[in-house]
Amino acid sequence: MKKISVQPRPEADEENSFLRDVITGLSAxxxxxxxxxxxxxxxxxxxxxxxxxxxxxxxxxxxxxLRENAAEIAALIPDGAALVEFGAGSNAKIRLLLKAAPQIAAYVPVDISAEYLEEQAQEMRRDFPNLKILPVAADFTKRFELQLSVRAMPRAGFFPGSTIGNFEPLAAVGFLRNAARILGEGAPLIIGVDLVKDERVLNAAYNDAQGVTAAFNLNLLARINREAGADFDLSSFEHRAFFNAGRERMEMYLVSRKKQTVTVGGRPFEFERGETIHTENSYKYTREGFRDLARQAGWIEHALWTDPAGNFSVRALKTKS
Ligand SMILES: C[S@@+](CC[C@H](N)C(=O)[O-])C[C@H]1O[C@@H](n2cnc3c(N)ncnc32)[C@H](O)[C@@H]1O
Structure with missing residues (x-):
C-alpha cells in the first residue's frame, strides 16, 4: 500500500493566495x-x-x-495517543515530551512551513523509529483534517512557543474552538503562553544584539521578492519591535528608510520615509487573562506550570465533557 505522510497541497492555489495576501496587506x-x-x-x-x-x-x-513538570504533563496523555502539535517548527520541545511519555504512539506535527516540516519529520523518523511520524502541512487558521488513522486514535494536543499570542484575542478563541473540534471531546491540550512582564526583558527579546530577529523580519520581504515577483530592496527597510503596554503585546514592523516605490506582481506600492508594514503582534497574557480566554472557547484549565522566574506559562486544558 502506498504510504502518504504529508497531505498533498494545492501548490498553485497556495502561491496565488500568498500573492493575494501580499497585495491586500500592502494596499491597506x-x-x-x-x-x-x-x-x-x-x-x-x-x-x-x-x-x-x-x-x-x-x-x-x-x-x-516542560522539563521540570514532564512527568505530570505526561500523565495527562492517554495510552496509545496521537500527539498533535500545532505550529510544530523545530522538534526540540517535542523530544522532551516524548521522553517522558512513552505511551505516545504517533506524533502529528502540523505546520504551514512544508519543506521545514518534512526536514524535521525525517529527523524524528531517524531518532524515534518506533513512533509513527505523520506530518500535516496545513494552515491551522483554516479548516483542515487529520489523517483517518489519527482520527481513530485517542488524541492530545501540544501548542508550544506562545504562537497563540500571534492571534488577536478573538481569533485565538476561534483557533482554540477549532483545536477542540480536531482533538475531540475530553482530549488534553498542552499550551505554552508567554506572560506579561518587565518591558525591558520583552524589548530585548525582540531586538537581539546579533540582529537575527531583524533578519527574520526582513526575510519576509525576501520571500515576497521570490514568491510574489517583487523588487523590495532589503537595505532600504529596517526592523522595529516594541512593547505596546496598553494592548499588552509586542509589535513588530518593517520601516521604510526612504520615500520609495516597490513593485509587486507588476503593481506599484508607494512608501513614505518612515512608513511601516506591521508584520507581527505577540500578545502577552496574565495567568488569569489566558484562563478566561480559554474558557470562552470551551476549555477548562486543569493545571498551570511556569519556569522558576515566572516568565512563561505552560497550561493543561481540557474540554468540558
Ligand atoms: C513562533 S513559531 C513556534 C515554533 C515552535 N513550536 C516553538 O515552540 O518554538 C510558530 C510556528 O507555527 C507555524 N505557523 C505559524 N502560523 C501558522 C499557520 N497559520 N498554520 C500552521 N502553522 C503555522 C510556523 O511555521 C512556526 O513553526
Whole structure:
C-alpha cells in the first residue's frame, strides 16, 4: 500500500493566495502582513536561531517548565495517543515530551512551513523509529483534517512557543474552538503562553544584539521578492519591535528608510520615509487573562506550570465533557 505522510497541497492555489495576501496587506492603510507568512523554509531556520538567542527567554523558560513538570504533563496523555502539535517548527520541545511519555504512539506535527516540516519529520523518523511520524502541512487558521488513522486514535494536543499570542484575542478563541473540534471531546491540550512582564526583558527579546530577529523580519520581504515577483530592496527597510503596554503585546514592523516605490506582481506600492508594514503582534497574557480566554472557547484549565522566574506559562486544558 502506498504510504502518504504529508497531505498533498494545492501548490498553485497556495502561491496565488500568498500573492493575494501580499497585495491586500500592502494596499491597506496602514500596511500589514499576517505573521504566518514569515515561515518559508528560510524563515523557519531563522526562527530556530532566534530560539537559541541569549535575549530570547521564551524558549529557555518554556523548556524549563516542560522539563521540570514532564512527568505530570505526561500523565495527562492517554495510552496509545496521537500527539498533535500545532505550529510544530523545530522538534526540540517535542523530544522532551516524548521522553517522558512513552505511551505516545504517533506524533502529528502540523505546520504551514512544508519543506521545514518534512526536514524535521525525517529527523524524528531517524531518532524515534518506533513512533509513527505523520506530518500535516496545513494552515491551522483554516479548516483542515487529520489523517483517518489519527482520527481513530485517542488524541492530545501540544501548542508550544506562545504562537497563540500571534492571534488577536478573538481569533485565538476561534483557533482554540477549532483545536477542540480536531482533538475531540475530553482530549488534553498542552499550551505554552508567554506572560506579561518587565518591558525591558520583552524589548530585548525582540531586538537581539546579533540582529537575527531583524533578519527574520526582513526575510519576509525576501520571500515576497521570490514568491510574489517583487523588487523590495532589503537595505532600504529596517526592523522595529516594541512593547505596546496598553494592548499588552509586542509589535513588530518593517520601516521604510526612504520615500520609495516597490513593485509587486507588476503593481506599484508607494512608501513614505518612515512608513511601516506591521508584520507581527505577540500578545502577552496574565495567568488569569489566558484562563478566561480559554474558557470562552470551551476549555477548562486543569493545571498551570511556569519556569522558576515566572516568565512563561505552560497550561493543561481540557474540554468540558
Ligand atoms: C513562533 S513559531 C513556534 C515554533 C515552535 N513550536 C516553538 O515552540 O518554538 C510558530 C510556528 O507555527 C507555524 N505557523 C505559524 N502560523 C501558522 C499557520 N497559520 N498554520 C500552521 N502553522 C503555522 C510556523 O511555521 C512556526 O513553526
Amino acid at each position: 492603510q496602514p500596511k500589514w502582513m499576517a505573521a504566518k507568512h514569515f515561515y518559508d523554509a528560510e524563515g523557519s531556520r531563522l526562527f530556530e536561531r532566534i530560539m537559541r538567542l541569549p535575549e530570547y527567554y521564551p524558549t529557555r523558560s518554556e523548556m524549563q517548565a
